[in-house]
Amino acid sequence: MAKETENTGINFFEKYLTVWVLLCMMLGILIGQFFPSFSQELEKIQIANVNIPIAVLTWIMIFPMMMKIDFKSILDVRKNYQGLAISSITAWLIKPFLMFGLATFFFYVVFRNFIPTDLARDYVAGAVLLGAAPCTAMVFVWSNLTKGDPAHTLVQVSINDLLIIVLFVPIVSLLLGINNVFVPWGILFASVALFVLVPLIGGALTRYLVIKFKGLNYFETKFLPKFDPITTIGLLLTLVIIFTYQGSIIISNPWHVLMIAVPLVLQNIITANFAYFACKLTKQPHNVAAPAALIGASDFFELSVAVAITLFGVNSPVVLVCTVGVLTEVPVMLLLVKLVNKTRGWFEPAKN
Numbered sequence: 001m002a003k004e005t006e007n008t009g010i011n012f013f014e015k016y017l018t019v020w021v022l023l024c025m026m027l028g029i030l031i032g033q034f035f036p037s038f039s040q041e042l043e044k045i046q047i048a049n050v051n052i053p054i055a056v057l058t059w060i061m062i063f064p065m066m067m068k069i070d071f072k073s074i075l076d077v078r079k080n081y082q083g084l085a086i087s088s089i090t091a092w093l094i095k096p097f098l099m100f101g102l103a104t105f106f107f108y109v110v111f112r113n114f115i116p117t118d119l120a121r122d123y124v125a126g127a128v129l130l131g132a133a134p135c136t137a138m139v140f141v142w143s144n145l146t147k148g149d150p151a152h153t154l155v156q157v158s159i160n161d162l163l164i165i166v167l168f169v170p171i172v173s174l175l176l177g178i179n180n181v182f183v184p185w186g187i188l189f190a191s192v193a194l195f196v197l198v199p200l201i202g203g204a205l206t207r208y209l210v211i212k213f214k215g216l217n218y219f220e221t222k223f224l225p226k227f228d229p230i231t232t233i234g235l236l237l238t239l240v241i242i243f244t245y246q247g248s249i250i251i252s253n254p255w256h257v258l259m260i261a262v263p264l265v266l267q268n269i270i271t272a273n274f275a276y277f278a279c280k281l282t283k284q285p286h287n288v289a290a291p292a293a294l295i296g297a298s299d300f301f302e303l304s305v306a307v308a309i310t311l312f313g314v315n316s317p318v319v320l321v322c323t324v325g326v327l328t329e330v331p332v333m334l335l336l337v338k339l340v341n342k343t344r345g346w347f348e349p350a351k352n
Contacts, residue, residue: 021327024236028243029250039244043314050194050310054241058306059199060234064227065136066203069158080152083279083288087156090275090296091134092167098271099131100124100175102263111259119317121179123260126321128175129308131267133164135298135329139291142298142333146340148291156295164196164300172307183311191307235326238305242323245315260324264299268332272297276340279347286347290340298333301325 031038045052107120107127115123136157143153169188176183210219243250250257275296279289304322312318 024239028240029247032244032247057238087292103127122317126318129304130325133300142294143291146290149287153291
């Protein structure tokens with residue numbers, strides 16, 4: 001995995017993901033307006049409140065990233081326990097509660113004249129789902145762009161994938177409850193099992209079998225790259241479907257997208273800076289501080305979208321908030337990458 005991470009930069013689709021999201025938004029809105037029967041038929045394809053087309057596309061997005069995880073790397077957790085502790089504390093004790101606080105402040109207070117109370121409640125719920133888990137895929141790209149330590153990045157992502165299974169449900173349940181949105185734990189656990197545990201086990205098993213019979217070099221250089229375009233296509237198709245349902249909300253409230261983006265972007269920036277300066281205070285090398293900051297700041301938007309649809313339905317404003325997170329993620333993270341690279345001189349070089 002280290003070799004793959006070192007040699008992987010941001011590709012064309014990843015670099016312009018915001019553009020593709022905007023195009024998918026436009027396409028989805030057009031389909032929803034001129035072919036309403038399309039979304040109606042898709043909505044009927046579900047089992048136990050799970051929309052099957054969305055579930056399949058979500059697995060297509062999440063499964064490849066799960067194959068990148070090498071849980072043997074967790075054995076190296078002692079090599080830089082301070083950096084891992086800072087990143088974990090940021091991702092699980094700071095980020096979700098900061099997102100909840102910012103969303104509550106902006107949606108209930110700052111924008112109260114523009115957003116009705118019921119809608120504000122939905123928007124806060126979406127922000128909670130978006131901020132309750134750190135990203136496990138694009139962070140490899142952000143780490144590479146900052147010359148981050150690939151081993152540290154891999155260990156932290158592996159740890160976060162395990163922590164999601166344990167911490168996501170209680171954190172989401174707590175914050176949604178404070179927001180007067182009550183969801184049965186059983187549905188939350190089922191969502192985590194469906195969209196995290198199942199692809200995690202499948203990815204680990206696939207990784208093991210391919211490496212066993214073909215070797216690590218084949219797995220990293222030949223097998224994994226085959227899934228890159230599939231993952232992107234899965235994401236874009238998911239967004240088209242989502243916006244066929246969200247189109248009417250956006251058309252009637254176009255400025256809501258910008259208002260939703262405010263707390264989401266602020267959360268990314270504040271969280272990244274918290275972890276970055278905590279690493280500086282504890283004298284971490286830059287190649288640890290950079291991925292620690294970026295892992296803590298990024299959002300697992302694939303999971304948040306899937307869980308939001310399962311809990312609230314694909315046409316819910318909660319889903320809109322999670323989707324805006326997809327829209328803002330790449331430009332904000334690229335901005336943070338530039339900031340991290342420009343301040344490399346603040347840190348001591350890594351010890352060999």
